[in-house]
Amino acid sequence: MVPETWETVRGVDAPLIHLLDGFLDAGRVTHGTANHLLSTCHPERVATFDIDVLHDFRSRRPIMTFDTYRWTAIQMPHLVLDKLTDETGRPFLLMHGQEPDSRWERMVTATLSICDELGVSRLYTGAGIPMAVPHTRPTGITRHATLQDLAHDNPPLIDRMDVPGQWSAMLELRAGEVGRVAMGYVAHVPHYLSQIQFPQAVKVVLSSLMEDTGLRIPLGDLDEEIVENRELIGEEVAGSAETSELVAALEDAFDTAHERATPMPSADEIAAEFEKFLADREQDQNP
Numbered sequence: 001m002v003p004e005t006w007e008t009v010r011g012v013d014a015p016l017i018h019l020l021d022g023f024l025d026a027g028r029v030t031h032g033t034a035n036h037l038l039s040t041c042h043p044e045r046v047a048t049f050d051i052d053v054l055h056d057f058r059s060r061r062p063i064m065t066f067d068t069y070r071w072t073a074i075q076m077p078h079l080v081l082d083k084l085t086d087e088t089g090r091p092f093l094l095m096h097g098q099e100p101d102s103r104w105e106r107m108v109t110a111t112l113s114i115c116d117e118l119g120v121s122r123l124y125t126g127a128g129i130p131m132a133v134p135h136t137r138p139t140g141i142t143r144h145a146t147l148q149d150l151a152h153d154n155p156p157l158i159d160r161m162d163v164p165g166q167w168s169a170m171l172e173l174r175a176g177e178v179g180r181v182a183m184g185y186v187a188h189v190p191h192y193l194s195q196i197q198f199p200q201a202v203k204v205v206l207s208s209l210m211e212d213t214g215l216r217i218p219l220g221d222l223d224e225e226i227v228e229n230r231e232l233i234g235e236e237v238a239g240s241a242e243t244s245e246l247v248a249a250l251e252d253a254f255d256t257a258h259e260r261a262t263p264m265p266s267a268d269e270i271a272a273e274f275e276k277f278l279a280d281r282e283q284d285q286n287p
Contacts, residue, residue, distance in 0.1 A: 001047045009046065009083050011119045014091045015213050018111075018125050018168050020079070022099035027189035027198030029128030033205050034096040040218040041084035046093065047114070049079040049100075049107070056101035081114070087216040093120065099167045107167065108174045115180070123175055124213065125168045125184035126205035128198065130191035134250035135233055139204045145183035146176030150212075185209065192246065193233065195280065199225040 019034035037043075055077050065073040079097035086092065100107050115123070133140065143151040168184070175182040185208045187201035199222060206217055237243050 002045050005044045005046045005083050009091050009118055013119055013121055014093050016093040016120045016123050018095040020099040020168055022166050026128035026130045026194040027201045029187050029201045032197055032202040033126050037094055040220045043082040043084050046083050047081040051077050051079050054100035087218055104167055104170055108171050123182040128187045128189040128201050130194040131188040133188050133190055134247050134254055135190045137254050139200045140188040141204050141208055142186045146181055150183050199229050
């Protein structure tokens, strides 16, 4: 804990945003959102968690650098809490770094205790999920929350499904069980782009976050990144007849579904894409 910074956020009702790198991050939305906030909102360290206790180094090994005859560096994982400041000078908190591999319940208890001590009333998170949607249409988003009226304007896509857990999801669950308000945003990332950065989805998450918190987050170079990303994707799609046909089919399905105001895609299709995403990720991590 850094006492000087800690005291500046005590009792000011600063929202807490938790964006942890874990096994699921389609379009690198969680990672990209955290990086954007850190690069535009002047972070100051509030607290550091003991990563040596929380991280499984044999499952997720840190990268080390070997130069000529000796080891020169190691990229150690981290899990920290920072104070950030928006364009109006309003403070908020960001928990970022590696999702803990162990002691999930203790970490939830510690985080909620921090909220009690600092007077944090609401928690927020964001992520991306692979969907059968085209990159040429507006990026959709699904809200989830501990209170039903906060999960508004959701497209009728998902009824119920079982998925592998994430620590941030567990934090939201436990927060709701003790009467706290917590919510998050899941951006709909085209399934064929789920393994690369998709800044369009980062912007959608940031926009939703600002709408619900009242924070004013600088967009910085995000719009330029989106334009560059679209150009690169367009070039890749144009160079592949198979991908072009896929995108055209998704566009037709997307437009038809929105014209008829019917769900698209189905829960079974979502589950199938989700399972494929996990299988591809596991294959990438274990070549």
